[in-house]
Amino acid sequence: MDRLTRRDMMKTSAGVVAGLAAASILPTELSAAVHTPRRGKVAARLRFGVIGINHAHINSQVDATVRGGGELVSFFAKEPDLRAAFSKRYPAAKVAKDEREILEDNSLQLVVSAAIPVERAPLGIRVMQHGKDYMSDKPGITRLDQLAEVRRVQAATKRIYSIMYSERFEVGAAVKAGELVKAGAIGKVIQTVGLGPHRINPPDRPEWFWDTANYGGILADIASHQFDQFLYFTGSTTGEVVASQVRNVNHPEHPNFEDFGEVMLRGNGGSGYIRVDWFTPKGLPVWGDGRLTILGTEGYIELRKYVDIGGANPGGENLFLVDQKGVSRIDCKNVEKPYGRQLIDDILNRTETAMTQQHCFLATELALRAQEQAKRLPA
Numbered sequence: 001m002d003r004l005t006r007r008d009m010m011k012t013s014a015g016v017v018a019g020l021a022a023a024s025i026l027p028t029e030l031s032a033a034v035h036t037p038r039r040g041k042v043a044a045r046l047r048f049g050v051i052g053i054n055h056a057h058i059n060s061q062v063d064a065t066v067r068g069g070g071e072l073v074s075f076f077a078k079e080p081d082l083r084a085a086f087s088k089r090y091p092a093a094k095v096a097k098d099e100r101e102i103l104e105d106n107s108l109q110l111v112v113s114a115a116i117p118v119e120r121a122p123l124g125i126r127v128m129q130h131g132k133d134y135m136s137d138k139p140g141i142t143r144l145d146q147l148a149e150v151r152r153v154q155a156a157t158k159r160i161y162s163i164m165y166s167e168r169f170e171v172g173a174a175v176k177a178g179e180l181v182k183a184g185a186i187g188k189v190i191q192t193v194g195l196g197p198h199r200i201n202p203p204d205r206p207e208w209f210w211d212t213a214n215y216g217g218i219l220a221d222i223a224s225h226q227f228d229q230f231l232y233f234t235g236s237t238t239g240e241v242v243a244s245q246v247r248n249v250n251h252p253e254h255p256n257f258e259d260f261g262e263v264m265l266r267g268n269g270g271s272g273y274i275r276v277d278w279f280t281p282k283g284l285p286v287w288g289d290g291r292l293t294i295l296g297t298e299g300y301i302e303l304r305k306y307v308d309i310g311g312a313n314p315g316g317e318n319l320f321l322v323d324q325k326g327v328s329r330i331d332c333k334n335v336e337k338p339y340g341r342q343l344i345d346d347i348l349n350r351t352e353t354a355m356t357q358q359h360c361f362l363a364t365e366l367a368l369r370a371q372e373q374a375k376r377l378p379a
Helices: 006-010 057-067 081-087 099-103 117-129 144-157 172-182 223-233 339-349 359-371
Strands: 001-004 046-053 070-076 110-114 132-138 163-164 191-196 239-247 259-269 269-277 291-296 300-305 318-323 326-331 374-376
Touching: 006 046, 006 132, 006 291, 046 081, 046 099, 046 117, 057 070, 057 110, 057 132, 057 163, 057 318, 057 339, 070 099, 117 132, 117 144, 132 172, 144 359, 163 359, 172 223, 172 291, 172 318, 191 223, 223 259, 223 269, 223 291, 223 359, 239 359, 259 318, 259 359
Parallel strands: 046 070, 046 110, 110 132, 132 163, 191 269, 239 374
Antiparallel strands: 001 326, 191 291, 239 259, 259 269, 291 300, 300 318, 318 326
8 A cells, every 4th residue: 555645646657656655654443454365275165056157247256155165066057158168167067957956956055146137036036945045146136026026035034145246345445445434544434426337349248138128227237336335335224216317328229228327315324426337438448447436524435446547556456545644545456355255154154244135135226216216318
């Protein structure tokens, strides 16, 4: 971590911050919040299977679970091309002949899925009814009627229904921001501003991608990350959508698609603004310049998650802390991402350390309500 002057902040050379002081510049209570990454191979603590691999997020879901102590035993995918690619990446995993083979395998405690979004909630219900816990890619639920049924079955079975919000769980800068906020680095949080731009690259998108009936809409889908972060960083346990709107600006050939959305919301811990879109230009070296600003009474934190355009460190995993003492940049590349480990702990101990069930469902509900009441603007 580096302390930056105003002049430093305006330079773009990668060597600008070399040699600056490390974590000792932070107050003691904040320095103590720094994680030491877990090293080495983790012994398997549970066995899990995969059903549905329609989004590449399945790789980070599996990898996080393996890091946490999970053993991938088997998987099922209907699509031959996806099945072949997944087998090549995870050759030790058995190819199941159908989903029932995984659901009825009593040695498996967890099922992980990145199926087509509209199929994820019905699958999760079947998983819980078979006595297993479930981790879905986002969006884990695409309609309010699905949410009601998922809540009912989860309450009846007491199984875990977890949605992997990778923009928080799999981003070291977001993990570090949580530690700093908890340690009081910026005082009381007032507001979050979450930006989620994405690159679309139409030739790479399957046909289901272009219809909101399959993915819920841009606010239900992409913005689910930002709703999760809003609740987490403001500490809100209730929330409401103040206003929301969506557009399809660039894709008239796909009338049921949305490429822009924004939301204002408030909770009992603060307020929030969200903007998501599919307009990342080809010139950006990553798929999106995802950012989060957390405003507090004593300072603010900005996350430049995947790229720092024009910055001294152009790569990702950057956290900027601005407080009463100055400006600090924290390189978060080596911060431990504990979600997989915590989720396995929760499965084994029946606890809620990775994410509470209430939080999981509330983040989803806010995203779905924002989508349902969104004003659709003309192109």
